[in-house]
Amino acid sequence: MVKPTRVENRIRALRFAHGELTQADLAERIGVTRQTVIAIEQGKYSPSLEVAFQIARVFGVPLDDVFQYPDGA
Amino acid sequence: MVKPTRVENRIRALRFAHGELTQADLAERIGVTRQTVIAIEQGKYSPSLEVAFQIARVFGVPLDDVFQYPDGA
DNA sequence: TGAGCGTGTCAGGAATTCTTGACATCCGCA
DNA sequence: TGCGGATGTCAAGAATTCCTGACACGCTCA
Numbered sequence: 001m002v003k004p005t006r007v008e009n010r011i012r013a014l015r016f017a018h019g020e021l022t023q024a025d026l027a028e029r030i031g032v033t034r035q036t037v038i039a040i041e042q043g044k045y046s047p048s049l050e051v052a053f054q055i056a057r058v059f060g061v062p063l064d065d066v067f068q069y070p071d072g073a
Numbered sequence: 074m075v076k077p078t079r080v081e082n083r084i085r086a087l088r089f090a091h092g093e094l095t096q097a098d099l100a101e102r103i104g105v106t107r108q109t110v111i112a113i114e115q116g117k118y119s120p121s122l123e124v125a126f127q128i129a130r131v132f133g134v135p136l137d138d139v140f141q142y143p144d145g146a
Numbered sequence: 147t148g149a150g151c152g153t154g155t156c157a158g159g160a161a162t163t164c165t166t167g168a169c170a171t172c173c174g175c176a
Numbered sequence: 177t178g179c180g181g182a183t184g185t186c187a188a189g190a191a192t193t194c195c196t197g198a199c200a201c202g203c204t205c206a
Contacts, residue, residue, distance in 0.1 A: 002191070007122055022152060036194055038154065045193065048162075049080055049119040053142035063136045069126035075161070095182060109164055111184065118163065121192075 007046040008068045011037070014059045030054040080119040081141045084110075087132045103127040 015021045027037040032051055040047045040055075046067075047055070056063040088094045100110040105124055113120045113128075119140075120128070129136040 005123070007126065023154095024152075033195060034153090035155090035196090039194085042154085046122040048193065049122055049125050049140060050078070050142070051194085052122045052125075053080065053140075057142070067122060067126075069123070069130070096184095097182075106165055107183090108166085108185090112164085115184085121163065124163085 001045055005043050005046040006070055008043065008070065009040065009066055010068075011041045011055065011066065014061070014066065018059060026055075026058065029058050074118055078116050078119040079143055081116065081143065082113065082139055083141075084114045084128065084139065087134070087139065091132060099128075099131065102131045 011026075015023070015026060023037045023041070024034050027034045030037075030051060031054060036047075036051070039045060040051070046052075052063060052067060056066045059066065084099075088096070088099060096110045096114070097107050100107045103110075103124060104127060109120075109124070112118060113124070119125075125136055125140060129139045132139065
């Protein structure tokens, strides 16, 4: 990562709020690998828009509910 | 593009709804190049989550208002 | 003690996103 | 007729995202 993400997410919280969903389970549901889920959850990098949408869909919430882009520049 | 995007967007409509904002102007405001705006607007590929957020921010609307992820697979 | 689960890391590589730079077309206007 | 503005395209390369595969740690349970 030459440039760490500025996008924050609530994936971990949402996972627990949805029946202790494990990272592996979530990964399978959104169609990515476990490592990808870990990296995104830890903010190693921001996901693509497609992956972001799928995550939001799994949790049944709007995208802005999962990811937040910090204010001013 | 080995895999064209499934994400739709309303960038063009939003541009016109915001004072005839040109692609070049928008590109500058969101911090990407003009070519990138064109490609995204035409659905050549889906933007990164960061770029998507900045676009939504320029137009002052939630992200789900700019991009839509088609329903079931 | 040993097996299984959940989480985290690393390395190398494939795929996608974004950039720079150049060139083409269409339109409106002096 | 010629110029400028807006849009679109192509090509090559840099940066980022995502993948496969392997290994480690802590915890629980038989």
